[in-house]
Amino acid sequence: MSFPPLSGGFDHDLRGKRVLIAGAGGFIGGHLARRALERGAAFVRCADVKLLEDWYQVHIGCENLILDLARLADCRIACEDVDVVFNLAADMGGMGFIENNKALCMLSVLINTHLLMASRDADVERFFFSSSACVYNAEKQRDADVVPLREEDAYPALPEDGYGWEKLFSERMCRHFREDFGLETRVARFHNIYGPHGTFSGGREKAPAAICRKVIEAKYSGTGSIEIWGDGTQTRSFTYIDDCLDGIELIHGGPVTEPLNLGSRELVTIERLVEIVEDIAAVRLVRDYRLDAPQGVAGRNSDNTQILAAYDWEPTTALSDGMERTYAWIHDRMVSWDRFAERMRAPLTMQSPWPDSFSPTSSTGPTSPARDNT
Numbered sequence: 001m002s003f004p005p006l007s008g009g010f011d012h013d014l015r016g017k018r019v020l021i022a023g024a025g026g027f028i029g030g031h032l033a034r035r036a037l038e039r040g041a042a043f044v045r046c047a048d049v050k051l052l053e054d055w056y057q058v059h060i061g062c063e064n065l066i067l068d069l070a071r072l073a074d075c076r077i078a079c080e081d082v083d084v085v086f087n088l089a090a091d092m093g094g095m096g097f098i099e100n101n102k103a104l105c106m107l108s109v110l111i112n113t114h115l116l117m118a119s120r121d122a123d124v125e126r127f128f129f130s131s132s133a134c135v136y137n138a139e140k141q142r143d144a145d146v147v148p149l150r151e152e153d154a155y156p157a158l159p160e161d162g163y164g165w166e167k168l169f170s171e172r173m174c175r176h177f178r179e180d181f182g183l184e185t186r187v188a189r190f191h192n193i194y195g196p197h198g199t200f201s202g203g204r205e206k207a208p209a210a211i212c213r214k215v216i217e218a219k220y221s222g223t224g225s226i227e228i229w230g231d232g233t234q235t236r237s238f239t240y241i242d243d244c245l246d247g248i249e250l251i252h253g254g255p256v257t258e259p260l261n262l263g264s265r266e267l268v269t270i271e272r273l274v275e276i277v278e279d280i281a282a283v284r285l286v287r288d289y290r291l292d293a294p295q296g297v298a299g300r301n302s303d304n305t306q307i308l309a310a311y312d313w314e315p316t317t318a319l320s321d322g323m324e325r326t327y328a329w330i331h332d333r334m335v336s337w338d339r340f341a342e343r344m345r346a347p348l349t350m351q352s353p354w355p356d357s358f359s360p361t362s363s364t365g366p367t368s369p370a371r372d373n374t
């Protein structure tokens with residue numbers, strides 16, 4: 001496969017564009033909305049099915065709409081007068097969620113299908129779809145000592161049941177909307193994105209956030225032990241959110257129309273991931289391996305040959321650095337928030353609970369109680 005060279009950066013950047021972020025109440029969508037504002041988008045519309053108080057981030061400067069994008073009528077409202085659509089909306093979670101909610105995961109097909117139809121009818125210039133490494137053939141992921149996955153390894157198709165099939169089908173839908181209707185579509189296959197402002201409890205959290213939460217719980221409760229799903233030898237690569245945003249911008253703005261991997265190549269075992277978090281927290285914990293828990297494929301890594309060839313770029317954030325920032329954010333939510341709640345329960349003795357720099361009426365402060373789903 002050969003790619004036309006990118007000259008002078010993106011051929012389709014966000015400056016001056018009218019942008020829709022679907023799923024903006026979620027982890028990646030919330031970050032991407034901020035990035036679009038920073039890039040000088042003329043208008044950013046954020047849409048999510050959740051109540052605003054449950055969005056991870058709400059940005060002043062965006063139009064924030066509560067819409068059910070599984071419905072075509074809501075997609076038409078969302079796509080009205082926009083140039084660019086980023087579809088980050090899906091019913092998804094970590095392995096525990098996707099192994100036990102296959103039908104729900106597949107119903108996300110309604111979101112992408114209706115967003116594509118509404119985008120076509122609204123003459124949207126470019127449509128970005130967030131696919132997943134879960135599209136890859138399971139046969140290629142049976143060994144923890146992995147051969148990194150190349151884009152062509154998605155076929156012959158044997159993806160993750162439910163969630164992976166929906167992503168693979170929706171990738172093809174994007175392709176055919178491009179070929180048949182002339183809607184410019186771009187697709188990235190995300191490999192385990194992690195970072196602040198994401199899910200860390202409630203059942204939809206992924207391994208990096210779940211491990212941070214479990215280490216913090218063990219540290220402050222004094223149990224001294226941590227439950228690990230599987231035997232800890234499964235291997236994965238994890239991609240920090242800032243790299244993910246850079247990759248989305250490149251893939252969205254560039255000429256490559258076929259799906260591209262967007263993933264770090266730093267392969268670690270789950271055991272090593274736990275050790276990294278233990279180092280950050282300055283604790284050592286006894287392992288309680290849960291061999292019957294959902295654990296996904298034995299090993300998975302990203303082959304970045306294509307994205308390097310096309311854009312001379314790949315994710316670079318070291319896992320230990322990204323996890324330090326993620327741990328700090330979750331720690332802040334779990335520990336500082338508990339202390340704050342305690343102080344709220346004792347109002348007679350309470351001084352102002354707000355940090356000097358933060359006003360409770362602001363909607364952008366990371367510790368705003370109305371903005372974080374904690």
Ligand code: NAD
Nearest residue numbers: 023025026027028048049069070089090130132190192193
């Ligand atoms: P997230 O769950 O934090 O965000 C998804 C958002 O979509 C949620 O806020 C949810 O409320 C919203 N949504 C669900 N159904 C909707 C509907 N009918 N109408 C409107 N909004 C709806 O997930 P995320 O981690 O931010 O992932 C974003 C996208 O990236 C998803 O498509 C996901 O499948 C894909 N992806 C993520 C990862 C990862 O590691 N986070 C990996 C691979 C692919």
